[in-house]
Amino acid sequence: MEAKQLRHDLGVAGSAPKSPAYLALLRAGPRIKPLQQVHAHLVVSGSHRSRALLTKLLTLACEAGSIFYTHRLFLSVPIPDAFLFNSLIKASSKFGFPQYTVFFYHSMLAFCIPPSSYTFTSVIKSCADLSDLRLGRGVHSHALVCGYGADSFVQAALVSLYSKSGDLGAAWKMFDKMPHRSVVAWNSMISGYEQNGLSKEAIVVFDQMRELGVEPDSTTFVSVLAACSQLGALGLGCSVHRDVINSGLHVNVALGSSLINMYARCGNVSKAREVFDSMKERNVIAWTAMISGYATNGYGTQAVEFFREMKARGPVPNTITFVAVLAACAHAGLVPEGREAFASMRQDYGLVPSVEHHVCLVDMLGRAGLLNEAYQLIKELGAEEAAPAVWTAMLGACKMHKNFDLGVIVAEHLLEVEPENPGHYVMLSNIYALAGQMDRVEMIRNMMMGRSLRKRVGYSTIDLNHRTYLFSMGDKSHPETSEVYQHLDELMSRCREAGYAPAPESVMHEVEEEEREYALRYHSEKLAITFGLLKTKDGVSIRIVKNLRMCEDCHEAIKFISIVTKREIIVRDKLRFHHFKDGSCSCMDYW
Template identity: 45%
Template structure:
């Protein structure tokens, strides 16, 4: 009891006063020490148990494994695992689940999977641990694959399982798989509690179905702050700033949920992408004044981004200089991004200088500055910046685009010819490019691109990963059906312009999720209003 209330020293005093201790009392002390962060003391009692001739049982090892504070205890965790293997307790499901969990927390998913695979009997807790571990470590395809294996074995998921797998679908942008999980929830009667419903909102919003996300939100009988935040953030992702602000006002007027830092970040982000400067200013100033929520670096970065996107670069710089916090990479990075949009090289030099000092090994800032110079046709300065990247042997994140076809995710890179249908993909791209040119399309060769160098030729711009993925979608889906793609970087000006023309000449709706937001293309128009 004292250990569970965090009163470890009181528990220790009682333990030492006992005339006679057995494995049960020792297990209680071991677990109490470990769960409160006193890992070395837990090991000390374990040694006493072994030294006195006592025999540990499964509860001993479950309590001993430093699940709640594994960081810095990797060697100890592996030693305990070795002892468990020698003792034969790895056959116990509780012990195996604890081992799996600690490896997940150590970000060693390979060791976690090995421990999971040798379990003689997998519990729901062990399935959930592995699926959520994969999702939390960005191994979304592994999480989905394991969930499909779970389904094939007729293991019924619970709310924890479904929330974890929906998170994986959201990260991957796998709408079809997300809908399949939603059907499983309905079919198998998984209780639609606040956590599952919120995970569904997050999944639909991040997979491009903001209308379905709102339908689920409205149907919820119980909402918490995470539910409201997920819906507000979803509107921001889709550039629906006014809807986000209205929902934020509904949240305040309900008098049931108090906004927190995530709430304000979500609505400020929506204001930024929607160009709602006045609303953003008002909401930012209300944080500390009305709701006692102190703005953090991420809120200041969002404000700089909002002002910068709106062309108020001078005000954005003054905002940074007046800020009561030290401007970090997020703040200066937002300003540099705004300089790119408005081609302000002088301010870009200032912002990049700060960024080079804060994160000298981040190549993204160098590439962005180079692109700003290139957009202003100052090719000598652009080359100087690129040479700096090469001299320091920095590598930038390569651009890639994902598309889901028949429950399978396909990845394309710029100029990619690895797909088995590559010939058909390029033929379709050539065909629609001809129609686009007839409709008035011209390649934006001077656009500041994130995923290619400036000197690359027009032919390379024509085969960016987004265009290849869309062409594959056109030959793989029914005429008139919607095409959805995901870009890992910000969509470039040429691809944005080209996708507008593609939506017009093919009479298709094309939904693009890039690193910042969603773009819904229909009849030659983008939902962002060319403001992204």
């Protein structure tokens, strides 16, 4: 009776009757424990040699996500066929074991079993996961030889492979060849640009997609929102949010988290919170996005409070959650809370602190002036944990608290282990400049030039009417350059009248000649802000994104700009947000 019902449910009523063993497998479903029980019965009854039963068992084990049990089953089949190979290859690829995928692909070939489009899609995805573009190109050729060059699934997998690997030219070439471009293929192109830091291009592809009348799905929006986050383009992000609402798509966890992240990274934490509150389902990613949103926008206390709430009634925090919490504590000077979180990580959650956690901890102690404690901590770390990033945090603390002796020791270590990183030279030269040792500043500069190292070029962007304008220091390529520079000069003289004192020459701590020339006056953030002031009406907030950290002089100047223009100015730098209003900054000068 029960079996008949089951056959009916499965829509196979009327077909040939199934064996009891097969029905037992169907009843077990994609659940490991029941499957293993049925497997045991098969062995006892001697029917474990039946290819049909083993195939069904293996398919269900795959579906259950147990890759190792699937492997064991596979090995128990004397002569595996193409279907079994493909099932195994697909499962290995899907559950994140790309090296197994490649291994079984090679053994399949060794068995002289011809691969199919199923094989190629999985293997190509695994090449992408392994970031093995060379292997991927080889598999691509093999697919062509086998006659799968025109298969739409293989083509989509190749688009994804090339765009993930950053070879966007090859991705386009493949994409152009596709007779029918599915949403998935469009999504691969968009996410490829976004993941490779080419957010503007990602948006361009998104616009093209819509012009051609292709309906975006939730994955499209996830990637497009990530691109808006990267650009700090709040206006664009809001319009994408409206598109999401108008599309009537269900806001799943991924989409919700992406919205939270977009609002948070564009400086609008309250909107981020609104999205969080409206979500029906929230996972650790959504909670972590919210904590880090509070942290980077200068709401350290709220971040810690939110973390408490998460512990009380949210999902279990993971290592990334702790990075966000520790970063919040570091930026808000919440030393006891940070210590507690760090200890609880291991004690209560069994999580092993990684380099990132140590960076935050050293940063937190260092900012708080506990330089000796921070240094002691580094010295107690193992060789692998004491990564350059941890020492870099220490160096930043030495500079902040003007501890020249320790700073020099730390910097020398860094120059030894990472002689090719220009940041370390810049930092050491800044320390010497602050100590007034200009001869040493010169020496470091010469060392940099000798090793042909250049400081990264700083730039700032501002988003106005869905367009992004980029400014770099001393940049004069913009059509309205002269107006911007003239206006900036006027603005700075008004700031000086209001009490702003530009940093004296000795603390200009700039390394390169052209930077000295343009000095502090024309740093990119000031140019972008000036442009924003010229282009928007009174009272409108100005939002800027900078790729590096802001210098102290700009930080001071923008406070005054916020007074004399009566505007709110929001700057996202490499690490965090600065919300300037009425002469003060949300970071409370603690950054």
